[in-house]
Amino acid sequence: MSSITLPRRLSTALWRAPRLALAATLLPPLAWFLLIYLAALAVLFIAAFWSVDAFTGEIDRTWTLENFARIVQSPIYRAIALRTIGMAAAVTVTDALIAFPFAFFMARVAGPTLRVTLFTLVLLPLWSSYLARVYAWRLILAHDGALNWALNGVGLPSLEIGYSRWAMWIVFSYIWLPFMITPLFAALERIPQSLLEASGDLGARGWRTLVRVILPLSLPGLVAGSIFTFSLTLGDYITPVLVGGPGSDFIGNVVYANVGIANNVPFAAAYASVPLVVMMLYLALAKRIGAFESM
Amino acid sequence: MPSSPARFLLGLWALLVLVFLFAPVAVIALYAFNASNVQSWPIPGFSLRWFGTAWSNREIRAALALSLEAGLIATTVAVVLGTAAAFAVNRFRFVGREAVSFTVVLPIALPGIITGMALNSFFVLAGTGLSFWTIVIGHATFCIVVVYNNVLARLRRMPASLAEASMDLGADGWRTFRLVTLPLMSTALVAGAILAFALSFDEVIVTTFTAGAQNTLPLWIFGAIRLGQRLPEVNVVVLLVTAVTFVPVLLAYRLMGRSGV
Numbered sequence: 001m002s003s004i005t006l007p008r009r010l011s012t013a014l015w016r017a018p019r020l021a022l023a024a025t026l027l028p029p030l031a032w033f034l035l036i037y038l039a040a041l042a043v044l045f046i047a048a049f050w051s052v053d054a055f056t057g058e059i060d061r062t063w064t065l066e067n068f069a070r071i072v073q074s075p076i077y078r079a080i081a082l083r084t085i086g087m088a089a090a091v092t093v094t095d096a097l098i099a100f101p102f103a104f105f106m107a108r109v110a111g112p113t114l115r116v117t118l119f120t121l122v123l124l125p126l127w128s129s130y131l132a133r134v135y136a137w138r139l140i141l142a143h144d145g146a147l148n149w150a151l152n153g154v155g156l157p158s159l160e161i162g163y164s165r166w167a168m169w170i171v172f173s174y175i176w177l178p179f180m181i182t183p184l185f186a187a188l189e190r191i192p193q194s195l196l197e198a199s200g201d202l203g204a205r206g207w208r209t210l211v212r213v214i215l216p217l218s219l220p221g222l223v224a225g226s227i228f229t230f231s232l233t234l235g236d237y238i239t240p241v242l243v244g245g246p247g248s249d250f251i252g253n254v255v256y257a258n259v260g261i262a263n264n265v266p267f268a269a270a271y272a273s274v275p276l277v278v279m280m281l282y283l284a285l286a287k288r289i290g291a292f293e294s295m
Numbered sequence: 296m297p298s299s300p301a302r303f304l305l306g307l308w309a310l311l312v313l314v315f316l317f318a319p320v321a322v323i324a325l326y327a328f329n330a331s332n333v334q335s336w337p338i339p340g341f342s343l344r345w346f347g348t349a350w351s352n353r354e355i356r357a358a359l360a361l362s363l364e365a366g367l368i369a370t371t372v373a374v375v376l377g378t379a380a381a382f383a384v385n386r387f388r389f390v391g392r393e394a395v396s397f398t399v400v401l402p403i404a405l406p407g408i409i410t411g412m413a414l415n416s417f418f419v420l421a422g423t424g425l426s427f428w429t430i431v432i433g434h435a436t437f438c439i440v441v442v443y444n445n446v447l448a449r450l451r452r453m454p455a456s457l458a459e460a461s462m463d464l465g466a467d468g469w470r471t472f473r474l475v476t477l478p479l480m481s482t483a484l485v486a487g488a489i490l491a492f493a494l495s496f497d498e499v500i501v502t503t504f505t506a507g508a509q510n511t512l513p514l515w516i517f518g519a520i521r522l523g524q525r526l527p528e529v530n531v532v533v534l535l536v537t538a539v540t541f542v543p544v545l546l547a548y549r550l551m552g553r554s555g556v
Contacts, residue, residue: 011468026383029376040417105305132533136319144335235406252408
Protein backbone atom coordinates (compact mmCIF):
# COMPACT_ATOMS: atom_id res chain seq x y z
CA MET A 1 0.00 0.00 0.00
CA SER A 2 2.62 2.52 1.02
CA SER A 3 5.10 1.56 -1.66
CA ILE A 4 7.01 4.63 -2.73
CA THR A 5 6.05 5.24 -6.36
CA LEU A 6 7.98 7.29 -8.85
CA PRO A 7 5.57 10.27 -8.91
CA ARG A 8 5.73 10.36 -5.11
CA ARG A 9 9.47 10.40 -5.00
CA LEU A 10 9.52 13.02 -7.71
CA SER A 11 7.00 15.25 -5.96
CA THR A 12 8.85 14.99 -2.65
CA ALA A 13 12.09 15.93 -4.37
CA LEU A 14 10.37 18.88 -6.03
CA TRP A 15 8.83 20.01 -2.74
CA ARG A 16 12.23 19.94 -1.06
CA ALA A 17 13.91 21.80 -3.88
CA PRO A 18 11.64 24.63 -5.04
CA ARG A 19 14.22 25.76 -7.57
CA LEU A 20 13.98 22.39 -9.25
CA ALA A 21 10.19 22.69 -9.26
CA LEU A 22 10.44 26.15 -10.79
CA ALA A 23 12.77 24.84 -13.47
CA ALA A 24 10.45 21.91 -14.20
CA THR A 25 7.40 24.13 -14.68
CA LEU A 26 9.00 27.15 -16.29
CA LEU A 27 11.62 25.69 -18.60
CA PRO A 28 9.38 23.73 -21.03
CA PRO A 29 7.09 26.67 -21.94
CA LEU A 30 10.04 29.06 -21.86
CA ALA A 31 12.03 26.84 -24.21
CA TRP A 32 9.05 26.57 -26.57
CA PHE A 33 8.70 30.34 -26.84
CA LEU A 34 12.42 31.10 -27.00
CA LEU A 35 13.38 28.37 -29.47
CA ILE A 36 10.35 28.65 -31.72
CA TYR A 37 8.35 31.82 -31.43
CA LEU A 38 10.88 34.44 -30.36
CA ALA A 39 13.49 32.86 -32.63
CA ALA A 40 11.01 33.08 -35.50
CA LEU A 41 10.34 36.75 -34.76
CA ALA A 42 14.11 37.35 -34.71
CA VAL A 43 14.51 35.59 -38.05
CA LEU A 44 11.71 37.74 -39.47
CA PHE A 45 13.42 40.86 -38.23
CA ILE A 46 16.84 39.90 -39.60
CA ALA A 47 15.49 38.59 -42.92
CA ALA A 48 13.99 42.01 -43.57
CA PHE A 49 17.56 43.27 -44.07
CA TRP A 50 18.48 40.57 -46.57
CA SER A 51 17.68 40.46 -50.25
CA VAL A 52 16.90 38.00 -53.01
CA ASP A 53 19.19 37.58 -55.98
CA ALA A 54 17.14 38.57 -59.03
CA PHE A 55 18.66 35.87 -61.24
CA THR A 56 19.06 32.82 -59.03
CA GLY A 57 16.21 33.49 -56.62
CA GLU A 58 18.58 32.61 -53.76
CA ILE A 59 18.57 34.61 -50.57
CA ASP A 60 21.56 36.93 -50.32
CA ARG A 61 22.49 37.40 -46.67
CA THR A 62 24.30 40.69 -46.95
CA TRP A 63 22.95 43.54 -44.84
CA THR A 64 20.89 45.99 -46.92
CA LEU A 65 18.15 48.57 -46.51
CA GLU A 66 16.97 47.99 -50.07
CA ASN A 67 13.62 46.43 -49.03
CA PHE A 68 12.73 49.33 -46.80
CA ALA A 69 13.77 51.85 -49.45
CA ARG A 70 11.48 50.07 -51.94
CA ILE A 71 8.55 50.26 -49.52
CA VAL A 72 9.03 53.94 -48.76
CA GLN A 73 9.61 54.98 -52.37
CA SER A 74 6.94 52.94 -54.12
CA PRO A 75 3.59 54.76 -54.29
CA ILE A 76 1.80 51.40 -54.54
CA TYR A 77 3.22 49.99 -51.32
CA ARG A 78 2.61 53.28 -49.56
CA ALA A 79 -0.99 53.31 -50.74
CA ILE A 80 -1.54 49.72 -49.59
CA ALA A 81 -0.07 50.43 -46.16
CA LEU A 82 -2.23 53.56 -45.80
CA ARG A 83 -5.32 51.66 -46.95
CA THR A 84 -4.70 48.95 -44.35
CA ILE A 85 -4.04 51.37 -41.50
CA GLY A 86 -6.98 53.57 -42.55
CA MET A 87 -9.35 50.61 -42.60
CA ALA A 88 -8.08 49.46 -39.20
CA ALA A 89 -8.77 52.94 -37.81
CA ALA A 90 -12.24 53.15 -39.42
CA VAL A 91 -13.18 49.72 -38.08
CA THR A 92 -11.95 50.62 -34.59
CA VAL A 93 -14.03 53.81 -34.50
CA THR A 94 -17.11 52.02 -35.86
CA ASP A 95 -16.83 49.23 -33.30
CA ALA A 96 -16.33 51.71 -30.46
CA LEU A 97 -19.52 53.55 -31.49
CA ILE A 98 -21.56 50.33 -31.77
CA ALA A 99 -20.09 48.75 -28.64
CA PHE A 100 -20.31 51.63 -26.17
CA PRO A 101 -24.12 51.86 -25.76
CA PHE A 102 -24.32 48.06 -25.80
CA ALA A 103 -21.66 47.61 -23.13
CA PHE A 104 -23.27 50.41 -21.12
CA PHE A 105 -26.62 48.63 -21.27
CA MET A 106 -24.96 45.37 -20.17
CA ALA A 107 -23.02 46.91 -17.31
CA ARG A 108 -25.42 49.48 -15.89
CA VAL A 109 -28.98 48.69 -17.00
CA ALA A 110 -29.37 44.92 -17.44
CA GLY A 111 -30.04 42.71 -14.41
CA PRO A 112 -27.58 39.95 -13.42
CA THR A 113 -29.26 37.17 -15.43
CA LEU A 114 -29.68 39.24 -18.59
CA ARG A 115 -26.09 40.42 -18.20
CA VAL A 116 -24.70 36.88 -18.16
CA THR A 117 -26.90 35.93 -21.13
CA LEU A 118 -25.77 38.95 -23.15
CA PHE A 119 -22.15 38.28 -22.26
CA THR A 120 -22.38 34.70 -23.50
CA LEU A 121 -24.23 35.75 -26.65
CA VAL A 122 -21.54 38.31 -27.47
CA LEU A 123 -18.69 35.88 -26.93
CA LEU A 124 -20.30 33.02 -28.81
CA PRO A 125 -19.64 34.37 -32.33
CA LEU A 126 -16.08 35.14 -31.26
CA TRP A 127 -15.23 31.46 -31.05
CA SER A 128 -17.35 30.38 -34.00
CA SER A 129 -15.89 30.05 -37.46
CA TYR A 130 -14.28 33.21 -38.77
CA LEU A 131 -14.65 32.06 -42.37
CA ALA A 132 -18.32 31.20 -41.87
CA ARG A 133 -19.00 34.75 -40.72
CA VAL A 134 -17.12 36.38 -43.59
CA TYR A 135 -18.85 34.07 -46.03
CA ALA A 136 -22.27 34.91 -44.53
CA TRP A 137 -21.73 38.56 -45.43
CA ARG A 138 -20.65 37.60 -48.93
CA LEU A 139 -24.03 35.91 -49.32
CA ILE A 140 -25.93 38.82 -47.74
CA LEU A 141 -24.22 41.58 -49.74
CA ALA A 142 -24.17 39.71 -53.06
CA HIS A 143 -26.04 41.11 -56.08
CA ASP A 144 -28.96 38.72 -55.47
CA GLY A 145 -28.48 38.50 -51.71
CA ALA A 146 -30.62 39.33 -48.71
CA LEU A 147 -29.65 43.01 -48.54
CA ASN A 148 -30.81 43.88 -52.05
CA TRP A 149 -33.90 41.71 -51.60
CA ALA A 150 -34.81 43.77 -48.51
CA LEU A 151 -33.98 47.08 -50.21
CA ASN A 152 -36.06 46.23 -53.29
CA GLY A 153 -38.84 45.04 -51.01
CA VAL A 154 -39.25 48.53 -49.55
CA GLY A 155 -38.91 50.16 -52.96
CA LEU A 156 -35.26 51.20 -52.76
CA PRO A 157 -32.72 50.58 -55.53
CA SER A 158 -30.14 47.78 -55.20
CA LEU A 159 -26.74 48.45 -53.66
CA GLU A 160 -23.80 46.88 -55.45
CA ILE A 161 -21.38 46.73 -52.53
CA GLY A 162 -20.75 42.97 -52.57
CA TYR A 163 -17.08 43.29 -53.46
CA SER A 164 -15.92 46.66 -52.28
CA ARG A 165 -14.30 48.59 -49.46
CA TRP A 166 -17.77 49.06 -47.96
CA ALA A 167 -18.08 45.30 -47.72
CA MET A 168 -14.67 45.04 -46.04
CA TRP A 169 -15.63 47.78 -43.59
CA ILE A 170 -18.89 46.01 -42.67
CA VAL A 171 -17.28 42.58 -42.38
CA PHE A 172 -14.33 43.73 -40.25
CA SER A 173 -16.59 45.77 -37.97
CA TYR A 174 -18.87 42.78 -37.61
CA ILE A 175 -16.18 40.22 -36.93
CA TRP A 176 -14.16 42.15 -34.36
CA LEU A 177 -17.11 43.75 -32.52
CA PRO A 178 -17.07 41.27 -29.58
CA PHE A 179 -13.42 42.16 -28.94
CA MET A 180 -14.49 45.77 -28.36
CA ILE A 181 -17.57 44.99 -26.25
CA THR A 182 -15.81 42.75 -23.68
CA PRO A 183 -13.14 45.13 -22.31
CA LEU A 184 -15.55 48.10 -22.53
CA PHE A 185 -18.07 46.16 -20.46
CA ALA A 186 -15.37 45.29 -17.90
CA ALA A 187 -14.35 48.94 -17.59
CA LEU A 188 -17.93 50.26 -17.34
CA GLU A 189 -18.89 47.63 -14.78
CA ARG A 190 -16.04 48.67 -12.55
CA ILE A 191 -17.14 52.33 -12.22
CA PRO A 192 -18.51 52.71 -8.67
CA GLN A 193 -22.16 53.75 -8.56
CA SER A 194 -21.25 56.31 -5.89
CA LEU A 195 -19.20 58.30 -8.42
CA LEU A 196 -22.19 58.66 -10.72
CA GLU A 197 -24.38 59.65 -7.77
CA ALA A 198 -21.79 62.16 -6.61
CA SER A 199 -21.73 63.65 -10.10
CA GLY A 200 -25.53 63.94 -10.01
CA ASP A 201 -25.46 65.44 -6.51
CA LEU A 202 -23.02 68.05 -7.70
CA GLY A 203 -25.55 69.09 -10.31
CA ALA A 204 -24.29 67.34 -13.45
CA ARG A 205 -27.10 66.17 -15.73
CA GLY A 206 -27.00 62.80 -17.48
CA TRP A 207 -25.08 64.00 -20.50
CA ARG A 208 -22.47 65.83 -18.48
CA THR A 209 -21.92 62.83 -16.20
CA LEU A 210 -21.42 60.73 -19.31
CA VAL A 211 -18.84 63.04 -20.85
CA ARG A 212 -16.99 64.07 -17.70
CA VAL A 213 -17.15 60.92 -15.54
CA ILE A 214 -18.12 57.78 -17.46
CA LEU A 215 -16.14 58.35 -20.66
CA PRO A 216 -12.80 59.14 -18.96
CA LEU A 217 -13.19 56.18 -16.60
CA SER A 218 -14.02 53.79 -19.44
CA LEU A 219 -11.14 55.02 -21.61
CA PRO A 220 -8.74 52.18 -20.64
CA GLY A 221 -11.39 49.64 -21.66
CA LEU A 222 -11.94 51.49 -24.93
CA VAL A 223 -8.21 51.47 -25.66
CA ALA A 224 -7.91 47.79 -24.69
CA GLY A 225 -10.70 46.93 -27.15
CA SER A 226 -9.16 49.09 -29.84
CA ILE A 227 -5.88 47.16 -29.57
CA PHE A 228 -7.72 44.05 -30.73
CA THR A 229 -9.88 45.65 -33.43
CA PHE A 230 -6.91 47.60 -34.77
CA SER A 231 -4.37 44.78 -34.65
CA LEU A 232 -6.71 42.13 -36.02
CA THR A 233 -7.71 44.31 -38.99
CA LEU A 234 -4.09 45.26 -39.61
CA GLY A 235 -3.01 41.61 -39.79
CA ASP A 236 -5.87 40.24 -41.84
CA TYR A 237 -5.69 39.33 -45.49
CA ILE A 238 -8.53 36.82 -45.79
CA THR A 239 -11.39 39.32 -45.73
CA PRO A 240 -9.86 41.50 -48.50
CA VAL A 241 -9.55 38.37 -50.65
CA LEU A 242 -13.11 37.20 -49.99
CA VAL A 243 -15.16 40.43 -50.02
CA GLY A 244 -12.75 43.18 -51.10
CA GLY A 245 -12.97 43.03 -54.87
CA PRO A 246 -10.22 44.38 -57.12
CA GLY A 247 -7.75 46.97 -55.83
CA SER A 248 -8.33 46.24 -52.17
CA ASP A 249 -5.06 44.52 -51.27
CA PHE A 250 -3.94 44.81 -47.67
CA ILE A 251 -0.41 44.62 -46.28
CA GLY A 252 -1.13 40.96 -45.57
CA ASN A 253 -1.95 40.20 -49.20
CA VAL A 254 1.38 41.61 -50.37
CA VAL A 255 3.22 39.70 -47.66
CA TYR A 256 1.46 36.47 -48.54
CA ALA A 257 2.08 36.89 -52.26
CA ASN A 258 5.79 37.52 -51.62
CA VAL A 259 6.13 34.45 -49.44
CA GLY A 260 4.20 32.13 -51.71
CA ILE A 261 4.24 33.19 -55.34
CA ALA A 262 7.08 35.69 -55.67
CA ASN A 263 9.29 33.78 -53.20
CA ASN A 264 10.80 36.98 -51.82
CA VAL A 265 10.87 36.31 -48.08
CA PRO A 266 13.15 39.29 -47.26
CA PHE A 267 10.77 41.78 -48.90
CA ALA A 268 7.76 40.14 -47.24
CA ALA A 269 9.54 40.37 -43.89
CA ALA A 270 10.31 44.04 -44.41
CA TYR A 271 6.73 44.82 -45.37
CA ALA A 272 5.40 42.80 -42.42
CA SER A 273 7.44 45.06 -40.17
CA VAL A 274 5.10 47.95 -41.08
CA PRO A 275 2.15 46.59 -39.04
CA LEU A 276 4.63 45.40 -36.42
CA VAL A 277 6.02 48.91 -35.91
CA VAL A 278 2.53 50.44 -36.01
CA MET A 279 1.35 47.98 -33.35
CA MET A 280 4.40 48.55 -31.15
CA LEU A 281 3.73 52.30 -31.19
CA TYR A 282 0.05 51.65 -30.49
CA LEU A 283 0.84 49.30 -27.60
CA ALA A 284 3.29 51.78 -26.08
CA LEU A 285 0.60 54.46 -26.23
CA ALA A 286 -2.01 52.09 -24.77
CA LYS A 287 0.30 51.21 -21.90
CA ARG A 288 0.57 54.89 -20.98
CA ILE A 289 -3.22 55.17 -20.86
CA GLY A 290 -3.35 52.09 -18.63
CA ALA A 291 -5.23 49.85 -21.04
CA PHE A 292 -3.46 46.66 -19.94
CA GLU A 293 -5.16 46.68 -16.56
CA SER A 294 -8.56 46.28 -18.20
CA MET A 295 -7.80 43.48 -20.66
CA MET B 296 -29.30 54.64 -13.24
CA PRO B 297 -30.16 56.39 -16.55
CA SER B 298 -33.62 57.87 -17.11
CA SER B 299 -36.31 55.58 -18.49
CA PRO B 300 -36.34 56.90 -22.10
CA ALA B 301 -32.55 56.50 -22.11
CA ARG B 302 -32.88 52.98 -20.75
CA PHE B 303 -35.44 52.14 -23.43
CA LEU B 304 -33.15 53.44 -26.17
CA LEU B 305 -30.18 51.55 -24.75
CA GLY B 306 -32.24 48.35 -24.62
CA LEU B 307 -33.36 48.86 -28.20
CA TRP B 308 -29.75 49.39 -29.25
CA ALA B 309 -28.70 46.21 -27.46
CA LEU B 310 -31.41 44.30 -29.31
CA LEU B 311 -30.27 45.71 -32.66
CA VAL B 312 -26.66 44.74 -31.92
CA LEU B 313 -27.77 41.19 -31.13
CA VAL B 314 -29.68 41.04 -34.43
CA PHE B 315 -26.56 42.33 -36.19
CA LEU B 316 -24.44 39.66 -34.48
CA PHE B 317 -26.72 36.72 -35.17
CA ALA B 318 -28.50 37.50 -38.46
CA PRO B 319 -25.49 36.34 -40.53
CA VAL B 320 -25.39 33.09 -38.55
CA ALA B 321 -29.08 32.57 -39.36
CA VAL B 322 -28.38 33.23 -43.04
CA ILE B 323 -25.65 30.57 -42.99
CA ALA B 324 -28.06 28.10 -41.41
CA LEU B 325 -30.72 28.74 -44.09
CA TYR B 326 -28.38 28.48 -47.06
CA ALA B 327 -27.20 25.04 -45.93
CA PHE B 328 -30.72 23.75 -46.64
CA ASN B 329 -30.90 25.51 -50.02
CA ALA B 330 -32.50 23.21 -52.59
CA SER B 331 -30.84 25.06 -55.48
CA ASN B 332 -27.15 25.24 -56.23
CA VAL B 333 -27.49 28.98 -56.95
CA GLN B 334 -26.72 31.14 -53.92
CA SER B 335 -29.49 33.74 -54.02
CA TRP B 336 -31.98 35.16 -51.54
CA PRO B 337 -34.63 34.06 -50.75
CA ILE B 338 -33.73 30.40 -51.25
CA PRO B 339 -36.23 28.70 -53.57
CA GLY B 340 -36.82 25.60 -51.41
CA PHE B 341 -35.49 23.36 -48.71
CA SER B 342 -33.43 20.24 -49.22
CA LEU B 343 -31.01 18.05 -47.32
CA ARG B 344 -29.20 16.83 -50.40
CA TRP B 345 -26.04 18.93 -49.94
CA PHE B 346 -25.40 17.30 -46.58
CA GLY B 347 -24.97 13.96 -48.35
CA THR B 348 -22.85 15.50 -51.10
CA ALA B 349 -20.58 17.19 -48.55
CA TRP B 350 -20.17 14.04 -46.49
CA SER B 351 -19.19 11.96 -49.51
CA ASN B 352 -16.60 14.52 -50.60
CA ARG B 353 -13.19 13.01 -49.93
CA GLU B 354 -11.34 16.31 -49.79
CA ILE B 355 -13.68 17.59 -47.09
CA ARG B 356 -13.32 14.44 -45.03
CA ALA B 357 -9.54 14.45 -45.32
CA ALA B 358 -9.41 18.13 -44.34
CA LEU B 359 -11.73 17.49 -41.39
CA ALA B 360 -9.58 14.59 -40.19
CA LEU B 361 -6.42 16.68 -40.49
CA SER B 362 -8.00 19.59 -38.59
CA LEU B 363 -9.15 17.31 -35.79
CA GLU B 364 -5.76 15.63 -35.54
CA ALA B 365 -3.77 18.87 -35.60
CA GLY B 366 -6.20 20.46 -33.13
CA LEU B 367 -5.95 17.59 -30.68
CA ILE B 368 -2.16 17.48 -30.71
CA ALA B 369 -1.83 21.27 -30.53
CA THR B 370 -4.33 21.37 -27.65
CA THR B 371 -2.41 18.69 -25.75
CA VAL B 372 0.84 20.62 -26.13
CA ALA B 373 -0.93 23.84 -25.13
CA VAL B 374 -2.48 22.24 -22.04
CA VAL B 375 0.88 20.89 -20.82
CA LEU B 376 2.90 24.04 -21.53
CA GLY B 377 0.16 26.53 -20.57
CA THR B 378 -0.49 24.79 -17.24
CA ALA B 379 3.23 24.56 -16.48
CA ALA B 380 3.71 28.27 -17.19
CA ALA B 381 0.67 29.17 -15.06
CA PHE B 382 2.04 27.13 -12.14
CA ALA B 383 5.46 28.72 -12.44
CA VAL B 384 4.00 32.25 -12.44
CA ASN B 385 1.56 31.50 -9.61
CA ARG B 386 3.83 29.57 -7.25
CA PHE B 387 7.26 31.13 -7.63
CA ARG B 388 8.95 34.51 -7.68
CA PHE B 389 11.62 34.88 -10.34
CA VAL B 390 13.28 37.45 -12.53
CA GLY B 391 11.18 38.23 -15.60
CA ARG B 392 7.99 36.83 -14.08
CA GLU B 393 5.97 39.77 -15.42
CA ALA B 394 7.31 39.14 -18.92
CA VAL B 395 5.76 35.65 -19.09
CA SER B 396 2.17 36.86 -19.48
CA PHE B 397 3.29 39.34 -22.11
CA THR B 398 5.27 36.72 -24.09
CA VAL B 399 2.53 34.09 -24.19
CA VAL B 400 -0.07 36.59 -25.41
CA LEU B 401 2.19 37.90 -28.23
CA PRO B 402 1.20 35.23 -30.82
CA ILE B 403 -2.41 36.42 -30.73
CA ALA B 404 -1.82 40.08 -29.85
CA LEU B 405 0.44 40.67 -32.85
CA PRO B 406 -1.24 40.81 -36.26
CA GLY B 407 -1.79 37.31 -37.67
CA ILE B 408 0.47 37.83 -40.67
CA ILE B 409 3.41 38.61 -38.35
CA THR B 410 3.11 35.32 -36.46
CA GLY B 411 2.48 33.43 -39.69
CA MET B 412 5.26 35.13 -41.62
CA ALA B 413 7.73 34.73 -38.74
CA LEU B 414 7.07 31.00 -38.37
CA ASN B 415 7.15 30.54 -42.13
CA SER B 416 10.55 32.18 -42.60
CA PHE B 417 11.85 30.34 -39.52
CA PHE B 418 10.83 26.92 -40.85
CA VAL B 419 11.97 27.67 -44.38
CA LEU B 420 15.36 29.07 -43.37
CA ALA B 421 15.90 26.32 -40.78
CA GLY B 422 15.43 23.89 -43.66
CA THR B 423 12.65 21.88 -42.02
CA GLY B 424 10.16 22.69 -44.76
CA LEU B 425 6.42 22.87 -44.16
CA SER B 426 4.43 19.86 -43.04
CA PHE B 427 1.64 18.65 -40.77
CA TRP B 428 3.98 19.25 -37.83
CA THR B 429 4.64 22.87 -38.68
CA ILE B 430 0.85 23.41 -38.61
CA VAL B 431 0.73 21.80 -35.17
CA ILE B 432 3.64 23.89 -33.86
CA GLY B 433 2.00 27.11 -35.09
CA HIS B 434 -1.34 26.22 -33.53
CA ALA B 435 0.18 25.14 -30.21
CA THR B 436 2.07 28.43 -30.02
CA PHE B 437 -1.04 30.62 -30.15
CA CYS B 438 -3.19 28.16 -28.12
CA ILE B 439 -0.91 28.20 -25.06
CA VAL B 440 -2.19 31.61 -23.95
CA VAL B 441 -5.80 30.40 -23.74
CA VAL B 442 -4.94 27.55 -21.36
CA TYR B 443 -2.46 29.73 -19.46
CA ASN B 444 -5.01 32.50 -18.81
CA ASN B 445 -7.71 30.08 -17.68
CA VAL B 446 -5.50 28.06 -15.35
CA LEU B 447 -3.73 31.10 -13.92
CA ALA B 448 -7.07 32.80 -13.14
CA ARG B 449 -8.19 29.68 -11.28
CA LEU B 450 -4.90 29.24 -9.39
CA ARG B 451 -5.08 32.86 -8.23
CA ARG B 452 -8.53 32.28 -6.75
CA MET B 453 -7.44 29.02 -5.09
CA PRO B 454 -6.22 29.66 -1.53
CA ALA B 455 -2.78 28.20 -0.83
CA SER B 456 -4.11 27.11 2.57
CA LEU B 457 -5.98 24.21 0.96
CA ALA B 458 -2.79 22.53 -0.24
CA GLU B 459 -1.11 23.31 3.09
CA ALA B 460 -4.01 21.76 4.99
CA SER B 461 -3.73 18.65 2.86
CA MET B 462 -0.04 18.33 3.64
CA ASP B 463 -0.63 19.00 7.33
CA LEU B 464 -3.03 16.07 7.26
CA GLY B 465 -0.20 13.90 6.04
CA ALA B 466 -0.61 13.85 2.26
CA ASP B 467 2.61 14.20 0.30
CA GLY B 468 3.09 16.57 -2.62
CA TRP B 469 1.91 14.13 -5.28
CA ARG B 470 -1.18 13.14 -3.32
CA THR B 471 -2.04 16.78 -2.62
CA PHE B 472 -1.72 17.56 -6.32
CA ARG B 473 -3.84 14.56 -7.31
CA LEU B 474 -6.57 14.92 -4.67
CA VAL B 475 -6.70 18.67 -3.99
CA THR B 476 -5.07 20.90 -6.62
CA LEU B 477 -6.01 18.96 -9.75
CA PRO B 478 -9.74 18.55 -8.90
CA LEU B 479 -9.98 22.24 -8.02
CA MET B 480 -8.47 23.35 -11.32
CA SER B 481 -9.97 20.63 -13.52
CA THR B 482 -12.87 22.74 -14.83
CA ALA B 483 -10.49 25.58 -15.74
CA LEU B 484 -8.26 23.08 -17.48
CA VAL B 485 -11.13 21.57 -19.48
CA ALA B 486 -12.50 25.03 -20.39
CA GLY B 487 -9.03 26.14 -21.50
CA ALA B 488 -8.57 23.00 -23.56
CA ILE B 489 -11.96 23.42 -25.28
CA LEU B 490 -11.28 27.05 -26.17
CA ALA B 491 -7.77 26.19 -27.36
CA PHE B 492 -9.19 23.48 -29.59
CA ALA B 493 -11.87 25.86 -30.92
CA LEU B 494 -9.15 28.40 -31.71
CA SER B 495 -7.02 25.82 -33.51
CA PHE B 496 -9.97 24.31 -35.37
CA ASP B 497 -10.89 27.70 -36.86
CA GLU B 498 -7.53 29.35 -37.53
CA VAL B 499 -6.77 30.43 -41.11
CA ILE B 500 -4.14 33.17 -41.31
CA VAL B 501 -1.22 31.57 -39.46
CA THR B 502 -2.12 28.20 -40.99
CA THR B 503 -1.83 29.48 -44.57
CA PHE B 504 1.78 30.34 -43.76
CA THR B 505 2.68 27.13 -41.92
CA ALA B 506 0.88 24.52 -44.05
CA GLY B 507 2.62 22.92 -46.98
CA ALA B 508 0.46 20.87 -49.31
CA GLN B 509 -1.91 19.91 -46.48
CA ASN B 510 -5.41 21.32 -46.20
CA THR B 511 -7.03 21.93 -42.84
CA LEU B 512 -10.80 22.36 -42.95
CA PRO B 513 -10.60 26.20 -42.81
CA LEU B 514 -8.03 26.13 -45.62
CA TRP B 515 -10.38 23.99 -47.73
CA ILE B 516 -13.29 26.38 -47.01
CA PHE B 517 -11.14 29.41 -47.83
CA GLY B 518 -9.98 27.91 -51.11
CA ALA B 519 -13.50 26.91 -52.14
CA ILE B 520 -15.03 30.32 -51.36
CA ARG B 521 -12.21 32.17 -53.07
CA LEU B 522 -12.56 30.15 -56.25
CA GLY B 523 -16.36 30.12 -56.03
CA GLN B 524 -16.39 26.33 -56.29
CA ARG B 525 -18.50 23.81 -54.44
CA LEU B 526 -20.47 26.53 -52.68
CA PRO B 527 -23.43 24.28 -51.73
CA GLU B 528 -20.99 22.04 -49.87
CA VAL B 529 -19.34 25.10 -48.32
CA ASN B 530 -22.74 26.13 -46.92
CA VAL B 531 -23.14 22.77 -45.24
CA VAL B 532 -19.59 22.64 -43.91
CA VAL B 533 -19.65 26.15 -42.41
CA LEU B 534 -23.00 25.44 -40.75
CA LEU B 535 -21.66 22.24 -39.21
CA VAL B 536 -18.44 23.94 -38.11
CA THR B 537 -20.47 26.73 -36.48
CA ALA B 538 -22.80 24.29 -34.74
CA VAL B 539 -19.91 22.11 -33.61
CA THR B 540 -18.05 25.05 -32.04
CA PHE B 541 -21.13 26.64 -30.40
CA VAL B 542 -21.83 23.66 -28.14
CA PRO B 543 -18.40 23.11 -26.57
CA VAL B 544 -17.79 26.86 -26.24
CA LEU B 545 -21.06 27.27 -24.31
CA LEU B 546 -19.94 24.35 -22.15
CA ALA B 547 -16.54 25.98 -21.62
CA TYR B 548 -18.18 29.21 -20.41
CA ARG B 549 -20.34 27.29 -17.96
CA LEU B 550 -17.25 25.54 -16.63
CA MET B 551 -15.41 28.84 -16.26
CA GLY B 552 -18.35 30.40 -14.43
CA ARG B 553 -18.56 27.56 -11.94
CA SER B 554 -15.47 28.48 -9.97
CA GLY B 555 -16.00 26.16 -6.97
CA VAL B 556 -13.44 27.91 -4.82
